[in-house]
Amino acid sequence: MERRWTLYDPRLAWMLVAPVLLLLIFFLVLPIAVMAAYTFFTFVTAGVETSALTTANWHEFFTDSYYSGFLLKTLRVGAITALLCGVLGYFPAYFIWATTFKHKWLLLLLLIVPFWISFTIRTFSWINILGEQGVINVALPKLGIINEPLPMLYNEGAVILGMLHFLLPYMILNVYVSLEGIDRTLISAARSMGCTSAQAFREVTLPLSLPGLAAGLLLCFVLAAGSYVTPQLLGSGRDALFGNLIYDTIMGELNWPMGATLSIVLFVVLGFFAAIYTRYMGMSQIVKGLAG
Amino acid sequence: MKLTNSKRLERLQDRYMNGGVSRRTFLTLTAAAAAAAGLDMPWMRQALAAVEQVRFDGWGGTVQDAIDKYAFQPYTAKTKIKVVQGTFGDEDEIITKIKTAKPGDYQVIHSSGVNYYIKYVNGGLTSEINEANIPNMVNVLQPMIEPFRKLTPKLSAVPYDYGTTGIAYNTKVISPEEAKQKGAALLLDKKYAGKVGGYDDMTTRVWYAALATGQDPNNIKDMDAIWAKVRETRDLAKKFWSSGAELMDLLSKGEIVVTDAWSGRVAALQDQGHPIGYLDPAGSYAWMEDMLILKGSPMAECEELINFMLDPATSIAVAEGQSYPPSLDPTKVKLTEKIEKLPAFDKTGTMKTLTFADPVYWATNEDAWTKQWNRISKGA
Numbered sequence: 001m002e003r004r005w006t007l008y009d010p011r012l013a014w015m016l017v018a019p020v021l022l023l024l025i026f027f028l029v030l031p032i033a034v035m036a037a038y039t040f041f042t043f044v045t046a047g048v049e050t051s052a053l054t055t056a057n058w059h060e061f062f063t064d065s066y067y068s069g070f071l072l073k074t075l076r077v078g079a080i081t082a083l084l085c086g087v088l089g090y091f092p093a094y095f096i097w098a099t100t101f102k103h104k105w106l107l108l109l110l111l112i113v114p115f116w117i118s119f120t121i122r123t124f125s126w127i128n129i130l131g132e133q134g135v136i137n138v139a140l141p142k143l144g145i146i147n148e149p150l151p152m153l154y155n156e157g158a159v160i161l162g163m164l165h166f167l168l169p170y171m172i173l174n175v176y177v178s179l180e181g182i183d184r185t186l187i188s189a190a191r192s193m194g195c196t197s198a199q200a201f202r203e204v205t206l207p208l209s210l211p212g213l214a215a216g217l218l219l220c221f222v223l224a225a226g227s228y229v230t231p232q233l234l235g236s237g238r239d240a241l242f243g244n245l246i247y248d249t250i251m252g253e254l255n256w257p258m259g260a261t262l263s264i265v266l267f268v269v270l271g272f273f274a275a276i277y278t279r280y281m282g283m284s285q286i287v288k289g290l291a292g
Numbered sequence: 293m294k295l296t297n298s299k300r301l302e303r304l305q306d307r308y309m310n311g312g313v314s315r316r317t318f319l320t321l322t323a324a325a326a327a328a329a330g331l332d333m334p335w336m337r338q339a340l341a342a343v344e345q346v347r348f349d350g351w352g353g354t355v356q357d358a359i360d361k362y363a364f365q366p367y368t369a370k371t372k373i374k375v376v377q378g379t380f381g382d383e384d385e386i387i388t389k390i391k392t393a394k395p396g397d398y399q400v401i402h403s404s405g406v407n408y409y410i411k412y413v414n415g416g417l418t419s420e421i422n423e424a425n426i427p428n429m430v431n432v433l434q435p436m437i438e439p440f441r442k443l444t445p446k447l448s449a450v451p452y453d454y455g456t457t458g459i460a461y462n463t464k465v466i467s468p469e470e471a472k473q474k475g476a477a478l479l480l481d482k483k484y485a486g487k488v489g490g491y492d493d494m495t496t497r498v499w500y501a502a503l504a505t506g507q508d509p510n511n512i513k514d515m516d517a518i519w520a521k522v523r524e525t526r527d528l529a530k531k532f533w534s535s536g537a538e539l540m541d542l543l544s545k546g547e548i549v550v551t552d553a554w555s556g557r558v559a560a561l562q563d564q565g566h567p568i569g570y571l572d573p574a575g576s577y578a579w580m581e582d583m584l585i586l587k588g589s590p591m592a593e594c595e596e597l598i599n600f601m602l603d604p605a606t607s608i609a610v611a612e613g614q615s616y617p618p619s620l621d622p623t624k625v626k627l628t629e630k631i632e633k634l635p636a637f638d639k640t641g642t643m644k645t646l647t648f649a650d651p652v653y654w655a656t657n658e659d660a661w662t663k664q665w666n667r668i669s670k671g672a
Contacts (some may be wrong), residue, residue: 047387047415115611133545154531237669248666
């Protein structure tokens, strides 16, 4: 029988996916491979390294508690940020989904509006809100509520706040898309069988929206743990995350082999979490959450 | 300025010698130029008139604004060669970018003197300037040129300005009398805990710790005492700034009331009317800046640009604009009253009143100390 092209022909699928695969190979896999090779290069002095192979960089990473301490701290801050995003982001997403407001698109547009402004400028704006001369510290003494300015800037709280500001829209959109995928007749059915509104939410809406919430948590965690700019602008040196360590090693010490080692470590650790997550949640669930 | 073909060929040769063009391109363009003697085709003119712009990277802010306004814009008006500009907050940042770029992508750097010059030399990033093409170098302070020449007899950079990293303080909180009395110790005054700032830079931190422990910053004997002082400042500090713009922002918004600071940036704040005082304590950290031409740059055009920048009229205008004294020798060139009043200005031309970092001593310790400072700054 003559073999003919069909709509779901694997050859066609490979042809269609080939450009993206090539892009991924050349711009993702290959750079990571080069970076992995760099981890075995020898650092000579600032800005100078040789291709003489050594395991010194890995030895330093595994034997120096400074690095593991920062890695754990980064994972902690990433997890706190992701959880806060989940708690704070679910309700707006639910509200947008449940509202009968005629122009719902306006609410969704409001979510996207912050992306029209540079991320760095949005982060800097917190300095004018939380700083010694910021809105809060100027207004509260005038209202007689405080005598001394509140130390709200350049600490871990400010860093987490800045990351929440940046990541919340991602969480809300993920949860919203997941909620939009729920068949509303299921909720009506639950109500008709005697469920209260709260019970219908707990038994039907919440479980069915979990893939979106899970996808949002993973996304927020990975982005927060890999963050560099926010701790740099809103935190003190002590509030630095692993990304800042990588920056200092590459840009400050001009030690590319060690910087590459730290970069690969962060890549592997975050990849490990994504893999575990996928193992127990199922990638299809996450993709479903992302795609709706 | 209209260039002759022979001048263009000389420049082409310079670029080839400095690695800016490949052998193949060089031979192709030379052959085209040779043929042009008899055949003047339009495409050959295009091939020869390759350099229409020079790339410059500097510190941004008020400093680069002044250079752009008083040097680059007049230079472009005169020569039609455009100066494309980039900025950086930290010079290590631009060195990283240069390392990842191909020769010629970055050309002229407003570099932080001899300490950084070593890094470019070690990285094989330097060029060789033809000093005959920069006649205005005759006015440049010899004590500023000599440290560079010790590292590379054939220079890749020309000193352009200098300044100090002294102590800046908010005069609404700290009186000039108190500042004068305490000097560098202000950075360690517990009274200002949480309101202290500092440059996020190993050299500055170690330098001021050396002054605080009574040691010679160019011959430190007790590093443990230095790191203890660095930690002390860290614990009192609200924020270590990493760019001139951030320094000005922190000081002007009152986030910090005392910090080590770049003299020119403080002068700019004072010009804007902010209540900021400045003093250079004994042994204050002096530094110089230079215009460094990188390997692979169009040498003749870059040299021409630097010569233009060193012209006394241009250099003085830039110095007044950026609030840093120029590298011009005051015994050879009559400088203005405004420049003579700038912080760090040395009227003798010997630079003996200023304490510069010994480049070899600091380069020897740079890697280990930078690593240690990066750790301490993060709470270690």
